[in-house]
Amino acid sequence: MNVLRTSLYGLLALTALVLITIGVVWNNLPALPAIESHLQSNQRGNIYILAANGELIEQRGSSNRRRIAPADMPVHLPAAVLAIEDEHFYRHVGFDPFAIVRALIANRQAGRIVQGASTITQQVAKLLYLQPERTWQRKYRELALALSLEQRYSKDEILGLYLNNVYLGSGNYGVEAASRDYFGKSARDLNLSESAMLAGLLQAPSRYAPTRDLNKARARAGVVLDRMLAIGAITPEQAALAQEHPAQ
Numbered sequence: 001m002n003v004l005r006t007s008l009y010g011l012l013a014l015t016a017l018v019l020i021t022i023g024v025v026w027n028n029l030p031a032l033p034a035i036e037s038h039l040q041s042n043q044r045g046n047i048y049i050l051a052a053n054g055e056l057i058e059q060r061g062s063s064n065r066r067r068i069a070p071a072d073m074p075v076h077l078p079a080a081v082l083a084i085e086d087e088h089f090y091r092h093v094g095f096d097p098f099a100i101v102r103a104l105i106a107n108r109q110a111g112r113i114v115q116g117a118s119t120i121t122q123q124v125a126k127l128l129y130l131q132p133e134r135t136w137q138r139k140y141r142e143l144a145l146a147l148s149l150e151q152r153y154s155k156d157e158i159l160g161l162y163l164n165n166v167y168l169g170s171g172n173y174g175v176e177a178a179s180r181d182y183f184g185k186s187a188r189d190l191n192l193s194e195s196a197m198l199a200g201l202l203q204a205p206s207r208y209a210p211t212r213d214l215n216k217a218r219a220r221a222g223v224v225l226d227r228m229l230a231i232g233a234i235t236p237e238q239a240a241l242a243q244e245h246p247a248q
Contacts, residue, residue: 064170064172064173064178064180065173065177067164067174067176068163068186068188069160070156070159070163072187073163074187074189076190076195076196076228077175077199078163079195079228079233080198081120081159081162081163081199081202082159082233083224083227083233084200084224085120085123085199085202089120089121089155092119093147094119094121094122094149095143095146095147120158120162121149121150122142122146123162124146124149124165125142125145125146125149127161127162127165127166164176167205168198168201168202168205169205169206169212170182170205170211175198178198179194179198182197183247183248191242191245191247192234192238193245193246194247196221196222197210197218197221197224197246199221199224200217200220200224201217201220203220208220217247218246222243225239225242225243226239
């Protein structure tokens with residue numbers, strides 16, 4: 001009965017959320033900040049000094065940011081991220097109503113926040129905002145911006161924005177910077193176990209950074225691989241091989 005009641009509460013909350021979101025989008029969409037301006041501000045930061053052959057000589061700045069075209073990434077890298085972060089990414093419109101209900105039920109049963117419901121599009125919206133405050137107004141604008149992103153960009157472009165801007169620990173922003181820092185190579189050369197390890201960092205970058213605790217990073221990568229296998233993103237043979245040869 002408690003589960004049924006919680007489910008009903010979740011459905012009511014979801015209905016209210018959808019109605020509120022529609023209202024917020026209608027009233028605030030013209031006032032949404034220009035996405036391009038946020039991308040430009042996010043791209044500021046480090047200066048890279050390169051040799052004539054393109055080799056990095058010196059990096060100046062407190063954060064490590066590098067970009068890579070989504071088309072240059074191995075297919076298992078975005079697949080790993082989607083499996084653990086937003087498996088319905090290509091099917092939702094910017095937010096996932098079912099994920100919201102699941103999170104409401106799980107959090108209510110646990111008596112604390114144990115599960116989130118933000119989609120990758122919503123996380124991109126967060127990355128584009130400079131203000132870190134946690135308010136309902138900001139959450140509404142995040143939803144509105146997520147819907148706006150879905151209208152203005154393709155799914156692949158949104159995923160590319162995410163993979164190139166998300167924080168992955170140790171001052172690294174984006175999969176290219178993290179790959180070069182943790183594995184000493186471009187993200188285009190990552191194998192499946194390394195891709196799973198990067199995807200595993202997203203939940204808690206500082207806790208799971210391989211430079212801090214390699215065993216924790218590998219265990220978390222195993223969770224990602226299990227999830228990829230469960231949704232059919234990889235075969236049992238691929239999962240077994242990646243588990244047998246974890247990222248170094």
